Amino acid sequence: MATEQIIEAREVHKTYDTGKVEVRALRGVDLAVARGEMVAIMGPSGCGKTTLLNCLSGLDAIDAGEIEIEGVPLAGMSDRARTDYRARRMGFVFQFYNLMPVLSSVENVELPLLVARVHAREARRRAVEALEMVGLERWADHLPDELSGGQRQRVTIARALVNDPAIVWADEPTGDLDSENAAEITDLMRRLNVERGLSFVIVTHDIGVGRKTDRIVRMLDGQVVEQELLEVSNGRAGDVGGDRHAADAARRGGRRLREPHRAGAA
Ligand SMILES: Nc1ncnc2c1ncn2[C@@H]1O[C@H](COP(=O)(O)OP(=O)(O)OP(=O)(O)O)[C@@H](O)[C@H]1O
Numbered sequence: 001m002a003t004e005q006i007i008e009a010r011e012v013h014k015t016y017d018t019g020k021v022e023v024r025a026l027r028g029v030d031l032a033v034a035r036g037e038m039v040a041i042m043g044p045s046g047c048g049k050t051t052l053l054n055c056l057s058g059l060d061a062i063d064a065g066e067i068e069i070e071g072v073p074l075a076g077m078s079d080r081a082r083t084d085y086r087a088r089r090m091g092f093v094f095q096f097y098n099l100m101p102v103l104s105s106v107e108n109v110e111l112p113l114l115v116a117r118v119h120a121r122e123a124r125r126r127a128v129e130a131l132e133m134v135g136l137e138r139w140a141d142h143l144p145d146e147l148s149g150g151q152r153q154r155v156t157i158a159r160a161l162v163n164d165p166a167i168v169w170a171d172e173p174t175g176d177l178d179s180e181n182a183a184e185i186t187d188l189m190r191r192l193n194v195e196r197g198l199s200f201v202i203v204t205h206d207i208g209v210g211r212k213t214d215r216i217v218r219m220l221d222g223q224v225v226e227q228e229l230l231e232v233s234n235g236r237a238g239d240v241g242g243d244r245h246a247a248d249a250a251r252r253g254g255r256r257l258r259e260p261h262r263a264g265a266a
């Protein structure tokens with residue numbers, strides 16, 4: 001049986017047209033992420049990492065190619081359905097936290113639930129639970145200003161978890177942290193990945209972060225140029241979605257990912 005892919009992207013192209021210049025930010029990207037997998041996306045500044053994240057999560061439209069999320073083609077969804085899917089099934093973590101400065105930790109974490117019209121008491125209960133998962137229950141009533149960078153990032157991770165998503169997208173989640181805090185945040189994401197089967201796609205410049213994931217996807221000039229599997233060093237051999245085809249494909253490089261999936265499905 002083929003591994004269940006949370007995300008499957010084929011031949012994705014994205015060009016930004018600023019009026020003056022056209023930037024071909026993505027030039028035929030193939031990438032699949034299995035349920036329960038933790039993937040790092042690395043590459044030099046401007047190579048298209050954030051663009052890829054935005055396109056895969058449906059935040060940004062693509063010009064050509066296909067993206068399927070949990071088997072459903074993104075292109076077939078209405079704007080409303082896409083937004084709704086993001087709110088229900090996806091979590092987001094960014095470099096600069098994006099926390100509301102006037103809201104306490106627990107209020108920041110429960111905000112997405114309140115926006116999704118979850119009852120206030122239920123939202124609070126789940127927000128407190130999410131803060132417990134990241135070890136911040138004692139900081140529930142603190143404002144972002146009263147927290148360290150590492151604590152702030154843990155609040156954003158709690159916020160990303162609160163709707164019980166299938167996948168969390170993180171864009172340089174440790175970019176603003178010192179190495180000790182960066183390691184702690186990475187370990188926290190790893191724990192949530194292993195314990196809850198949550199998929200993570202993490203854009204990072206930090207090889208220390210990349211090394212703690214299942215797979216490093218390297219990008220250059222809008223393309224996936226190399227993939228490196230790390231499951232053995234992370235002690236999770238055979239557990240990366242349990243799919244040898246994907247593993248073999250990853251070893252051979254991103255451009256080959258399509259074939260083995262087809263083979264696996266046949
Ligand atoms: N909204 C936009 N309008 C025009 N060009 C854009 C836009 N967003 C990104 N680009 C261009 O697309 C290319 C890829 O940008 P992207 O932000 O995806 O790179 P990145 O790999 O995330 O870089 P960094 O590591 O610096 O964050 C760059 O050349 C960038 O200038």
Ligand SMILES: [Mg+2]
Binds near residue numbers: 050051171
């Ligand atoms: Mg970026």
